[in-house]
Structures are given as structure tokens and as C-alpha cells.
Amino acid sequence: MAVDYYKILQVDRSAKDDDLKKAYRKLAMKWHPDKNPNNKKDAEAKFKQISEAYDVLSDPQKRAVYDQYGEEGLKGNVPPPGSGGFPGGFPGGSDGGSGYTSFRFNTRSPDDIFSEFFGFSSPFGMGDMGGSRGGVGGSSAFGRGGFEDIFSQFNRGAGGVGEASSMPSMPRKAPPIERTLQCSLEDLYKGTTKKMKVSKDTPDYSGRISTTEEILTIEIKPGWKKGTKITFPEKGNEQRGVIPSDLVFIVDEKPHSVFKRDGNDLVITQKISLVESLTGFNAQVTTLDGRTITVPINSVISPSYEEVVKGEGMPIPKEPSKRGNLRIKFNIKFPTRLTSEQKTGIKRLLSS
Numbered sequence: 001m002a003v004d005y006y007k008i009l010q011v012d013r014s015a016k017d018d019d020l021k022k023a024y025r026k027l028a029m030k031w032h033p034d035k036n037p038n039n040k041k042d043a044e045a046k047f048k049q050i051s052e053a054y055d056v057l058s059d060p061q062k063r064a065v066y067d068q069y070g071e072e073g074l075k076g077n078v079p080p081p082g083s084g085g086f087p088g089g090f091p092g093g094s095d096g097g098s099g100y101t102s103f104r105f106n107t108r109s110p111d112d113i114f115s116e117f118f119g120f121s122s123p124f125g126m127g128d129m130g131g132s133r134g135g136v137g138g139s140s141a142f143g144r145g146g147f148e149d150i151f152s153q154f155n156r157g158a159g160g161v162g163e164a165s166s167m168p169s170m171p172r173k174a175p176p177i178e179r180t181l182q183c184s185l186e187d188l189y190k191g192t193t194k195k196m197k198v199s200k201d202t203p204d205y206s207g208r209i210s211t212t213e214e215i216l217t218i219e220i221k222p223g224w225k226k227g228t229k230i231t232f233p234e235k236g237n238e239q240r241g242v243i244p245s246d247l248v249f250i251v252d253e254k255p256h257s258v259f260k261r262d263g264n265d266l267v268i269t270q271k272i273s274l275v276e277s278l279t280g281f282n283a284q285v286t287t288l289d290g291r292t293i294t295v296p297i298n299s300v301i302s303p304s305y306e307e308v309v310k311g312e313g314m315p316i317p318k319e320p321s322k323r324g325n326l327r328i329k330f331n332i333k334f335p336t337r338l339t340s341e342q343k344t345g346i347k348r349l350l351s352s
Helices: 005-009 017-031 037-057 060-074 110-118 147-156 185-190 274-279 340-351
Strands: 177-183 192-203 209-220 229-232 247-253 259-262 265-273 281-286 292-297 306-309 319-323 326-333
Touching (some): 005 017, 177 185, 185 247, 265 274, 265 281
Antiparallel strands (some): 306 326
């Protein structure tokens, strides 16, 4: 294959429409000749290759021919009938009665492709203001004003050919779209995978809008906290002249019936009797991953007392081998009524 369009766009052969658009947007802005005034000849050649690669791979019909026959197939140089050629022939014209049709690739101007994609002719130079535009390599292909001259005028606020305020600007990016991602404490303790179905509007070259759906996979890492953001670049609606918005999911933690989270620590409150608070007992806790741990309590428990169990809290994302602590608080149930004998007995025991 003489020309590898996939390599030119820096995508693999399974690249989807979104992958092609991202690749073209990045490379076209990088290699636009008006952005490379000191290396304009090489930039024009590179820009032409990028535009041609995108034009072929973004067109399902051209891409199918190219994938089977390469660049020669797009020029109409295909194997004769019966040699394992393209099933059903090619749409577009007859080959003289052989039963096959021909497909010829008509080269489009890189300027036209760029303009259709971004909604304007050049984000860097004067573009159309310099008269008629030619193809890549022509004397007026990218405007008569040089990159440095144009931007010096813009920076000075000078007029000249058009006012600075009317000059083409870089494509703006739509603001991010934020969505809440509800996670249970168990999800954030153990980690999990969530799949989210999203849809977006995409215009074609004619301006017709189509809606596409996609399943996004979100890997929730153990220990993530409320407010963690997961960003999917440029997954928002598409429109000409605007870079699609990023889709941002923001982790939110659902309330838990037993535990509360405090940073990397887990906090649990257990109800105990006054006798247990004074004489000790064994606290039993079922962890978020289903284990039951026994914690001997040998201290006298006051209302503000906490028993700390090291390493039984939330995972620490930046240090996977470490965890926070489990903090056990106590709600002491005091008796509401004591007999005279009980009062006397307690006084005697506590005053001895």
C-alpha cells in the first residue's frame, strides 16, 4: 500500500468516526501552513496528506475501497472481474460491460475540507480576504498575509484588511457537561465498573443532525472520594466551528446505613449498656467487604471515647497497600430508673 492513510492520521484501522475527527482536528491545527510560516512548503505537503487521509477514511464508501485496494483502488486501478475483486463491483460507472463498475476518487481541496470541518477557512491567516483561494501549494492558498504580519496587526489592534475584531478566531470549545455519578460506600470501598449510556447530536456536511448513542465504561477505583471527576474528552454534541464539550462525571457518595466516611477513615457507632461501658465487652463489626471482625474493648468507655482499629478503613488510592482506620464510637444507654437498693449498691462499689 503506497500511502497509509491510517498512519498519516495516527489512528488504527478500527478507528471510529469520533477517533478520526479528533485526529484530524489535532493534526490540521498543528500543520496548517499559516501556523508554520518558517516551514510553509513542508507544512502544505503535510496538511494536504492529512486532509486527503481524513477525506477518504471519513467516507464509508471511499474507506471500503481503500481498505481493500489501497490508494490505487481510489484511482480506479482495481483487479479485473473474477480475480477476487470488490463484491458487487463499485458504484459510480460502468467498466465497459464486464459487470463491474468503477470508482474514482476526486481530490478535494484541503481548504474546503478544513472549512467544512471547522466552519471557517483559516484560524491563523487572512484566508479569503486576499482574493480567490487555490489548493494547497498555490500562491494564494493560505491568504496573502504572513502569519507574523497578521498576528502583529491583531496584537496592535490595527485595521488593514478587515478589523482585528472581525478576524477568524480559534475554534472555541463548548463548556463541559457535568453529570453526577451516584456510588455506594461499598462501590468506593471495593471498586467497581459502571456503564453509562450517553447520546449526542452530530451534524453531517449538509447540516443534517443525527443522534448517536454510546456506552461509556467508568472504572471506579477503590478509595475514590466524593467529588472525584472522570472526564471523557469531547463526548458532547457536535456543531460547526465549535470543539465538542467534555463529558464529566462527578462522584457522589450515597449515605450508608451503618458507616460514615471521614476522609480515609470509617466511623461506626454502636449502642451499649452502662454495664458494658464500665466492665468491657467484645464489639463485633461487619466490614464493607463482608468480613466480621471482633474488637475487644477493655477500657472504661466514656461518652467521648473512640476505639481505633488501624487499617480497617477506606483504601488510599495513591497508596493501594494502605488503608485508613476504623473508628468505633459508642452510644451508652443509661438506665432511666434505679431502685434504692441499686443506688446504694452503686455508691458502695464506686466509692470503694
